Amino acid sequence: MPPYRLARRSVTARLRRLACAALALLPLSIAPVAAEPQRTVRILVGFPAGGGTDAIARVLADKLRGELHANVIVDNKPGAGGQIAAQALKSAAPDGTTFLISHDHTISIVPQVLKNPGFDPARDFVHVAGFATFVNALAVSAPLPARSFTDYVSWVKTQQGGKSAIGVPAPASVPEFLVKVIGERHALDLVAAPYRGSAPMLNDLFGNQIPAAIASVPELIEHHKAGKLRVVAVIGAARQPALPEVPTFRELGLAGFEDLPYYAFFAPAGTPQTEIDRFANALSRVIAQPEVRDKLTGWGLAVQFMPQPQIAQRERAYTAAWAQIIKRSGFVPQ
Numbered sequence: 001m002p003p004y005r006l007a008r009r010s011v012t013a014r015l016r017r018l019a020c021a022a023l024a025l026l027p028l029s030i031a032p033v034a035a036e037p038q039r040t041v042r043i044l045v046g047f048p049a050g051g052g053t054d055a056i057a058r059v060l061a062d063k064l065r066g067e068l069h070a071n072v073i074v075d076n077k078p079g080a081g082g083q084i085a086a087q088a089l090k091s092a093a094p095d096g097t098t099f100l101i102s103h104d105h106t107i108s109i110v111p112q113v114l115k116n117p118g119f120d121p122a123r124d125f126v127h128v129a130g131f132a133t134f135v136n137a138l139a140v141s142a143p144l145p146a147r148s149f150t151d152y153v154s155w156v157k158t159q160q161g162g163k164s165a166i167g168v169p170a171p172a173s174v175p176e177f178l179v180k181v182i183g184e185r186h187a188l189d190l191v192a193a194p195y196r197g198s199a200p201m202l203n204d205l206f207g208n209q210i211p212a213a214i215a216s217v218p219e220l221i222e223h224h225k226a227g228k229l230r231v232v233a234v235i236g237a238a239r240q241p242a243l244p245e246v247p248t249f250r251e252l253g254l255a256g257f258e259d260l261p262y263y264a265f266f267a268p269a270g271t272p273q274t275e276i277d278r279f280a281n282a283l284s285r286v287i288a289q290p291e292v293r294d295k296l297t298g299w300g301l302a303v304q305f306m307p308q309p310q311i312a313q314r315e316r317a318y319t320a321a322w323a324q325i326i327k328r329s330g331f332v333p334q
Contacts, residue, residue, distance in 0.1 A: 003301030023322070027191060039070040041279075043265075044089055044100045046082025047169075047197040052299070054199075056263065057101045059295055060131075060286055067282035078197050081170030082106030083117055090124040094268040096275025099128060103216070104261035105173050108319040112173035112326055115333045121315075126271055129280035130264035130314065131287050133295060136175055136257075137234040137246070138156030138166070138182075139220050140212045141205050142227060149232040149252055152212065153186050163189040167205060167213035169198040174322070175214035177329055178249075178257065185254055205229055216261075217243065217300030238262055242300045259321050263301065264311045 028137045042150065043061055047053045054076060077085040086106050100106075107121050113283035146152040150189070151227065156164045166182075168175035171194035183190035193210060196203035198219045205213045206228050218235065221242055224231045231246050234258040239248060267276060270314055284305045286292055296303050306314060 024094045029325055039068075040072040040097065041070045041072045042075045042092075043072065044085040044092075044097045044098065045074055045076045046078060046085030046100070046102060046106055046265055048078040049076050049197045051169075051197050052201040052216055052261075053101065053103065056218065056296065056299070056301075059285070059292060060101070063286040063289060063292055064282055065146070067285050068279070070185060080196075081110050081173060083110055083114070083119075085120075085170070086110070086125075087118045088267065089268055090119045092268050094270035094272075096271055096278065098268065098287065099279060100125070100266045101263070101332060102266060103134070103263050104315075104318060104322075105170060107264075107266065107315060108261075108322055109326075111172055112319070112323055113331065113333055121266070124269050125266040126269050126276065126317065127308050128314040129283050129308060130262050130274050130304075130311030131283060132263040132301040133260040134216050134263065134301050134302050135177065135234045135236045135260060136214055137217050137220055137231045137243075138178075138212060138214050139205065139224065139229045139231045141208045141210070143208050143247070144211050144230075146232070147230065152232055153188065155211075156188050156190075157186075162187070163191075164212070165191045165193045165210055167201040167210045168192045168194050169201055169215055169219075170194060170196075172331070172334065174261065177325060177331075178214055179331060181254060181256070202229075218296075221298075240300060242298065256325070259318060260302075262306075262311065262314055264306070264315065272288050276308065 043057050045054050045057045046290040057074045061074050064072045077088050081103060082102055085100055087100060089100040110117050111121060140146050140152055146155045156162060166179045168179065176192040179190050179192040198215045201213055204210045217240060220231055223229045231243055233249050233252055234240055234243065234246055236248055237250060239246065287303055287305055293303050
């Protein structure tokens, strides 16, 4: 056989081997790259599903999913005025996957009224961002023959012998101290009836099991509009835009409740600043969305983004102010 034919066969065989090797490698080069598992971010809520804080958390979580590109879930851990959720935050890994949404009670009040709450906000938590302020209000049950705060006081005096109970969403809370002040101011024997959150309390108010309750406007306003209860007074220095017909306690002669409580997010101490900034920036974009802002405003919140330094300063000032109110009341930590 001529040498050139042997050479051609050798080249052809070599090309075949190379082609087979290339084909063997081809599936590896075009195999789809597996997508990274989506990150899960938990928002802890210290109150039951169906309450005001829970509703707010779910509205924000729904929009935060897109901003954070993560699976954002609401994790309800109700009980003890948010204490259980706060303890869960303390024990959570500081990796940017767990946050607590809270109003003033859990952060500013609970540590001052309990000897051992199981957490210290200054040591165990870090501020992330605030997003709103709100007011608390006194509401009466729909069947009650009281159309105003003055009517309510008169009803207690003339129909109840000067004694009655007012529901509050948590023991040793701002609403409980407000009950005490109302009673002292009007010479009434008012007892605060504590619940595990606003949802069960409002159910009893709807059923006329309790004649009155104090809760936040976001928790009351929709029921007020539906005629299931009547809001008769609010805290703060000015009337609420969502309830312009309702007077402030200040107008009614009860001063000292003008400093407004807040809503904010907190993270475990040690959470990297990059993770805090990521969440805060996403929150800022979410509450700027007209749909979200309108819904929160409709619930009686004054929506405003408060970056980390601002909410930290506000929380500390609010906590200090209430420390003085609690001290003057003679309350002894339990």
